[in-house]
Amino acid sequence: MRIGEVAERAGVSAKAVRYYESLGLLAVDRHTNGYRDYDESQVELVREIRSLGRLGIPADDTRPFLDCLVSGNLRGDDCSESVATYSATIDELSTRIDELSARREALRQLRDHAVMRGEPLCEFSKETTSVSHDS
Amino acid sequence: MRIGEVAERAGVSAKAVRYYESLGLLAVDRHTNGYRDYDESQVELVREIRSLGRLGIPADDTRPFLDCLVSGNLRGDDCSESVATYSATIDELSTRIDELSARREALRQLRDHAVMRGEPLCEFSKETTSVSHDS
């Protein structure tokens, strides 16, 4: 099977498949004319990389799942290393979410203070102040 | 003033200062020997870029704040364009936080299902199952 068919069946671009290979995630045979030659199991591997990518797991961190599949397991997460990767990714996401939430809160304060300085001391501002949903 | 002093006083690296210039955020004079020559106000601009960066506002999006300062305002957010940038950044952060939260929830489900498959049908598993704080 050539790269175009693999890409289509896995739902990614041929460029992405070559990129995964460049990361060492796929060991690809070559035809006599230099074309890459894939088999069915590698379509599954590309799908695994892709679906983990959608979950925010970087391609470089998918090796446990790929090894798990290559070892004969039906699912990439049927190995303890894969589950550990899940947990590590969850922790990283939590850290990231906390950071972004703190930034958002800081920005809201800055914005509110700026708006207050911009509309200073309007005694009857209740009528003109927007009460709509805040962003 | 040369770049090293600007960098030190603004709390960034000289590389960062050159990078800001390459983005068109700073208009920098040159000495006769080719060295960049800065004045006090540009230290303030670099500080503004840096502090906005810490809030998650990309350097490229700091122009309203810099223009506001250059126009003579004491604060970079004393202009409506700056406040609009605050709001836009808040919205982007909210979108990003929602995405990450959804990913985290999906990962938790996958992890929990994987763990259940890995420890199948343990009738007296209550004693051995960890009750500690989940990650």
Added chain:
DNA sequence: CTTGACCTTCCCCTAGGGGGCAAGGTTTAT
């Protein structure tokens, strides 16, 4: 004169590919 601190430009690196180009292989239709 030389050392050391500081400056300059230039190039490669990050994650995950996207876009594009020139060259060459394959297949099908005429």
Added chain:
DNA sequence: ATAAACCTTGCCCCCTAGGGGAAGGTCAAG
């Protein structure tokens, strides 16, 4: 046989926000 159409190959540049380092110019002090 050949042309069109499509596929594949490698290669290079692009994105963040600079970091690291090379190769070399400039200046003050010893």
